Amino acid sequence: MSAQRSLFLHCKEGNLSEVKHIVEVKDIDLNVRDGWDSTPLYYACLCGHREIVEYLLQNGSKCEASTFDGERCLYGALTNDIRNLLRNWKQIHSTGKKRDRHYELLRHMLEEEKLCKDILFNVHGVEINAHRCVIAARSHFFSEALSTHWKNRSTVALKHEKVTSDAFHAILQFLYLGRVDIKREIVDDVKRLAHYCNLQHLSEEILSADTRMSELFRLKPNMSCRVKIVTVESETSFARLATDLRYLAESTLPSRLRSWIEVLPFPEYDKRPSFYPDVCVEVEGEIFNCHKVFLCGRSDYFKALLTDHFQENKSSTSASCPIIKLCHLTPEIFKNIIIYIYSEICDFHSLNDVMDVLPVADMMLLTGLKRKCGNVLSQHMTENNIVDMYRCSQMFNLLNLEDYCVEFMAIELESLVESEEFIELVVEEANLVQCREETDSIPLIDEIRHHITDATSTYGQMQQSCAKLMKLDAMLARLGLEC
Template sequence: MDTSDLFSSCRKGDIYRVRYLVEQRDVELNVRDKWDSTPLYYACLCGHEDLVRYLLANGARCEANTFDGERCLYGALSDPIRRLLKEYKRITAKCMQRDYYDDFLQRLLEQGSYSDTMFLVHGMSFCAHRCVLGARSPYFAEMFETKWKGKNMIALKHPLINPAAFGSILQYLYTGRLDIDVEHVEDCKRLAKQCRLQDLIEELEEKCKKVYEFVSSKPGTCVKVLTVEPSGNGRLQEDLAMLADCAVPAELRVGFGELPFDSTDNFCSYPDLCFHIQGYNFLCHKSFFCGRSDYFKALLQDHFCESQELQSQPSIPVITLHNINEETFTRVLYYIYSDDTEVITLQFQ
């Protein structure tokens, strides 16, 4: 209901209603309707300059030479709106958004904090986390346990592997979003097929079709960058929740996550941190706990010098947490990895 209200308000130019939906109801600004149109497109089309300015300032995407950018520019009702679109500068379209989970995943990709592998692709290097790539792609999960097993640096020398396309594939695996120059789309589809990302291939083909139809019908437009955006984080969150499944001790798994936990039996999550709670060991990842929580980041930095080591895996430090039970920690664990968890509600009579 809120989403349809946002589209309606943008067509009407009701900036107060739009501000309420965005700031109070947390409605996603870049949502799309069945015609693949965004709220910004309707604001431009209907000539609401103040609303266009507000949407841009709060994270609406309108990068030059993209499908959305060119469509908004072509459909703008007035020259002032066109000038506003052309003059508006943005380093990243996500910088004003308030989705901290998306922001965390983007930073994890860009900064590579606590990464445990590096890919070398024709002179370009890409830091990555095996746990993320393995959870998101069966191909990577298989390769890390076979051809790439034990390797911290992996050189991809095949002439058909394009560095730009490889970077976009990593972007998709980490964030669910992909930006690629139109000239590299076929390279990206080839890599997606290798990585067994059928959903991405279908999305790329559908987006290419829409861009072709738009450019063919609108002389003078130029789309150089193709963008694939997730309709929601559902699949991404489900994949990363498997890392939480793996972190939970086997004897505690009944009752948490999705049964029967078959997905964890043959999946290696490559943990680098252990939390010891009430006699149970939770095998986790520094990248998620430090990136998602300042509390855990400070805790780990202060206690690594005092931590013990896991006997079965001496390279993994063990941090003992007090004053928390295993059930509560498990719920925190799922939130850290997937931004979703079950919350216990207490009812008083």
């Protein structure tokens, strides 16, 4: 059964664990539609599965007011509890932006008090911890302050009467996440502090959100007393966050690998100091100056290394940072790993890059990077490499790539049935079925048959599908694998 069909089925039946597995492992589009123009969210609402409704909304399912999908979900919801959830969600989460594991890491870094944080701000008695590397990479103001009058200080007291703890925390939220939720009563305080910290883009975003809200209140005066929070977020802010984190990743690299920095059109970046590394990774004699919070937050492999579970972890006698020595990979491969860990960006210039990174991502337990590798591979399938692609998808548990491979096989079946590699693959798949009898099916063949018949809607397509199925059956008969 395809990933899409499985998602629809489990949303109808209320299997939350299976829905999570499909979303997190197969990286499927949650706003996909079936033959009745319905989404997974609609079926979850219709069948009364509140937990699945909430999970789908949290991960990017669209349900906006005055749209077909939004009103249909609201009308079809089985319970008032689900209707209230949809209404409240539409008011608060207008963009429906998917929150992935990278975003969750940044949120966890912001909210967890002792997560490798190395500087403490005391704002009128309220203590707020932060990471030097993040705030320095995100703000020229903080970078300058940390290298001058805050240099070598682990605690900074902010005593100015117009700097409030709530406003300062809002600034940090924007620096970490690229978005911020501001209480209406402190909007002016945050504007003032953003201006003081030279965060011009944040000031502009707040002004834009404030203007939209004023227009809303003008048209619907009764909304004024209901709206308590101003949400500031935009694609521009998220793009800037990705750019800054990419630069932070580049700062960890050996100098010969920093080609991206040299072409940056931003002169202020050249003035920034190193970003306070606290762990070094050695690869073939080259040193990467990294940050534990990113390595451990993204990879259980590095978390184990840094908690001294393996012999590769050793302390340096000549430097303050511990050193991890990695073998069986090149600095160029590890550069791609680091850039992904910090910024969620992949720098693949060829299929060879993808194939080099994939086994390392698997070893380092970077599931998201494996999925991205699979997505790139799915765009380069041909009749000559489809069998290798399929085997690769199984070796590294890339379920989405496997689904693409089977779909490609269904499309190109008429030529593949004459391919020795494809025939060998079918025989291997048959042998994997333990104690197979003549009536037992072969999973790969079942999936190919499903893809052949699933897209059939016209008489001409039906004839083509029948021709393909006859050729498939003929091949199986020659192999003695009738099923």
